[in-house]
Structures are given as structure tokens and as C-alpha cells.
Amino acid sequence: MSKFDEIRFFYDNEVNEALLGISRDPMMNALMGFTFPGTDKKVWREQFKNIHSVSDFQHDFIAHTIRQILAKSSEGLTTLGFDKLDKQTPYLFISNHRDIVLDTSLINLVLLENGLIMTASAIGDNLVKKTFLHDLAKLNRNFLVQRGLPLREQLKSSQIMSEYIDELLHHEKRSVWIAQREGRTKDGNDATQQGVLKMLAMAAGDLSLTDYFKTLRIVPVSISYEYDPTDSLKMPQLLAKHRDEEYVKSEDEDFMTMLSGVLGQKKRIHLHAGNVIDTELDDIAVKFENKNKQLQAVAQIIDDSIIQNYKLWPTKYIAYDLLHNTGTYADQYTEQEKQLFIRRLEMRIDPSDALSREYFLAMYANPLINKIKSEQKSPE
Template identity: 55%
Template structure:
């Protein structure tokens, strides 16, 4: 539709032409040589030039690429909760966000393997400024969210994105992935920004309560956790600037370097958990919470609860928590070898003479433990 022209993915009718525009790009060659090391360039180019839909492009080129990334840089992808999903049903997946590209790529690989339609996914325009990345983004069914806009333009942009999400979910029956907050979580605290929920609700019908609208969207929280965050060291400058209460300005190629390191960096094990459809929880909020502001916060809390409880805690999380607290509270959750490997990684990338740097790095891994245990303790009181 014309109104979505600036933010939408390609239509299937545009896919082949878009491929022809990037077929000789060196970055595409690098991607395909990594994905299909036994193929000649002519082989993958011939196959790609016969591609005429986003689904074909994802299944024949992106999915094998994701499998190769898992093979080369992880100890496996594990899942839970997918049995809750129903075929031919669209969902609004609201997820914690750790890695620029892999979070959605891995979710879509799992959806494909389990017989579900893949999502259309939100991506910040700061990540697709280069023409090649813009093409690739649109070829993998991403829609663009503009960043850093003045207030008036931000409002109009938010309305447009909200309308696109509604169109995808309710008219096209296409699931949507969006992060629970703008940008990736860098400190391990997975908290939903109410601004994201307000933006989504903008497309509700006139006079419709936002909770009733969210019921129609089939909201499902998603938790993704990496045993090793491949970009943990790259997050440190921003965390240290924040600790010093200083503004942080990204380097010219920082986003691209982070994107690349997220793909090729060591991850060990990865887990994706699909939470429950929030409809019962939304009904409970409507009955028990008064006032739009409090209801919006209750919705954010409900999403946070599922994401935090669904987050898979790895030995790295427990090791970081014990190192941070100077205790052995969770020593039964990891081996001496796992602790030695984690400490070696940590000492290699962090100035251990800088207590602020040490604390920030460890918190990145330890906070999911703290948050999950605190939430479990709170819920056990009811």
C-alpha cells in the first residue's frame, strides 16, 4: 500500500529485480561463500537469479546461512514453548533483544522448521543506511523504524509503523516481531518500554480500549538467551559512558561491526522460549486495574514477567552472579572448567583494574539471574 512505501519490505514481484541489483556485491559474495563453501559463485548466482519471492530467498539462502552460523559459532540452538502456537494464526511476538540480526533470524528459522509462517520484523533505520543492507533487509521481510526524529515527525512515524503492524497481523495474517524496547538490551535487564506499547496501540479502532486491541493481536512474549553474548565486549564503551553519566556517541561503523561480530562471534548455547498468548492476562488487567496509565504499566509488567521467567539461565549467568557477589551461591550450576573459560573470556576483554568495567561486564550476565530469582520469590508469596 502506498502509505507504507518508505518502511515496508519488498513485495514478491520486486524480489527478483532487487536480487539483480545486489548479485555482484562483494558482501553478498562473502555471505554466500560462507553459506555454501563448496559452491562456485556461478552456482549460487544462478539459483538466486531464479528466486521470485521473499519466502524462496529466506528458505534457499538465509536459512542455510543461519544453519552455518550455528554450526560455526555455537554449541546448538534449543527451544521451548513452540507447541503453544497454532498454524495459520498470526502473532505479535514481543521479544527481549540481544543481537541485531540473529534474534529474528533464529526465531524465523525455528518457525520455518516447525511449520509456521515466518515473521515480518522491525529494524531500526540506523542499521540499514548502506544500500546493500537496505536491500537485504527488505528481502528478509523487515520493516523499518526511523530513529532520532523530532517530536512531530516521531509521532507521524509511530502512527505509520503502528498501522503497518496492524495491516500485517489483522489483514495479511502475518506474524510480527518487535523488540520490547528501542535498541538492544546491553545490561541484561529485559524491561519493556511503555512507549513501544503506546506506539503499537495507535492503530486501534476509534473508541476501542487498547487492551481489547491487544487481545486481537495475539501478543506472545519471546525470550532469547545466549550462553556467551558475542557482542559483550563491544557493549562496554556505552555502558561505561552511562556509568560516568556521559553522552555516548557511536562510531561511524559501530553498528556494522556489532552486526558482524554478532554473526561470527562465539555464542556457545542459545535458547529461544515462546511464552503464553497474553489474552487471559489482558482480561485480568481490565478487571483488576483502573486507569490507562496503570493498565499500560501492568501490560508492560506482564510481558516482562514472561520474558524474565522464560529466559534460559546458562552457567555463564550463574558464574557472573557469583563473581559479582563474591559468593558461591550458584556453584552447583557450573563446573570449574566452565568458570575458568568464562573468567578467561572476561579477563581478555575487560580491564580488571577498572572496577566499573568489571561490574558492568558481570552485570550483563548476572542481572538475568537476579531478576528471575527476585520475580520467582515475589510470585511465590501469592
């Protein structure tokens, strides 16, 4: 598998050396201090010596980290649909993408607790430039999506990634997670990029696109945070886009966003696994001969599932009413919930900045607006 060396996660026989290599990093001290508060660092450093696989590391350490994150920064995680999945079957999970670290971490915690196959997960190489983050990502079965390449190299990189995902699903029997788009959704409009599906299809070989996609066992997943801990951090990029300006990230921006996502208050969180996309692919094959049309149709099925299964917390209804200066959904939230949300808005957005206020509210309201549109669509 040497052609995958630039992007792959650690093999089990590399785990112990990599883990011990970062065990004295101040960031590891902080991570383990958060995970096991009050425990002397000698204890977990000693335990690291006995970790010889990704699975050991995830079960014995990272699962505890994610549970601590939930305990300290959320009011609980609920799930639907995962009980319908087969414990022996690898799936390709495609989800909406709101948080750099948490989206895939939460899915994997749910898979672990349901006895399902945990995922190898895609992460942009721009997010793991620090040695500690790079090694930690590979210790968590993350593989690297290479960003910012020239067009020809980008094509080659996409081909390799497609083959790697195929290898994981079909030969290593490992589930895979990828986001439905490159980068996080900043405005609350969850939409699958055709480029992601095009990349997956590169490994189809002699199979038709729809037959190959059947073998991937695609499961759309909706991730719904009541509060987005990085909501205000997304504003500068949205405003730059509004003004048609290029947005340049500061050097540590991605890292600070990761920290905010992990430690910031999320209130309630819901994960909903949709149905495996299967017979719909037969319909698409009959209906469309053109490959691009087929890709569009698959993207639409994923979008419909994610939008329909998205949990509409009170914050979505409050934001809609504030955005439109109405009380249309007043029966969906309490006055206390509304006041708490208004307080959050006022703390995070300058009250005199009407445009930022509008974008902030739209970010929360758009999943509701998209669900309404989806339900109004007449069946074809």
C-alpha cells in the same frame, strides 16, 4: 498501501530485481561464500534468477545462512513453547533484544522448522544505511523503524508503523516481531518499554486497549545466549551512561556489532515462546481504568514471561558468584566452565579496570538476579 512505502519490506514482485541488483556486491559474495563454502559464485548467482518472492529467498538461502551461523559459532539451539502455537495463526512476537541480526533470524528459523508463519520484523533504519544492508533487510521481510526524528514527525512515524503492524497481522495474516524496547539491552536487564506498547495501541480505533491487544495475539519470547558475542562491545556505552556522558557511536560501529554478533562464539542458545497473552487482558481491563496503568500492567506481564522463561546458563551463575565474591551457585557450574568464563573476562576486559569488570559481570548476572526478584514477588 502507499503510505507504508517508506518503511515496508519488498513486495514479491520487487524481489528478483532487488536481489539481482545486489548479487555482485562484495558483501553478497562474502555472505554466500559463508553460506555455501566451496561453491562457485556463478552457481548461486544463477539460482538468484529464479527467486521471485521473499519466501523463496528465505527458504532457499537465508535459512541455510542461519544454520551455518549456528554450526560455526554455537553449540546448538534449543527451543520450548513453539509447538503450542497454531500453524495458521499470525502472532505478534515480543522478545528481549540482545543481538541486532540474530534475535529475529533465530526466531524465524524456528518458525520455519515448526511450520509456523514467519515474521515481518522491525529494524532501526540507522542499522541499514548501506545500500546492501538496506536491500538485504527488505528481502528478509524487515520493515524500518525510523530513528532520530523530531517529535512531531516521530509521532506520525509511530502512527504509520502501528497501522502497518495492524495491516500485517489482521489483513495479510503475517506474524510480526518487535523487540520489547528500542535498541538492544546492554546491561542484561530485560524490560518492556511502555512506548513500544503505546505505539502498538495507536491502531486500536474504536476498540479498548485491552480488547485490541487481544486481537494482536502477543507472544513473549525469551532469547538466552550462553555467551553474548558482543558483550565487550557494549561496555563503552554502559560506562558513558555511568559517567553521565553522551555516547557517540563511530561510523561503522553498528555494522561491526552485527558482524561480531553473527560470527562471535555464543555457545548454547535457547528460545522459549511464552503463552499468548489473552485472559490476563480481561483482568487488566477490570482492574485498571487508566490507560497508562493498563500499559504498565501489560508490560509487566511481558516482562514476567520473558524473565521466567529465560534460560539461565552456567555463565549467569558464574558471573553472579564472581560479582559478589561468593560460591552461592557453585553447584550450577563446573570448575572448567568457570575457568573458561574467567579467561573470556580477562581477554575482553582490562584486569585493572574494576568498573568495566563489574559492568561485564553484571550484564551476565542480571537475568539471574531478575529471575530471583520475580520469583520472590508475592502475587497481588
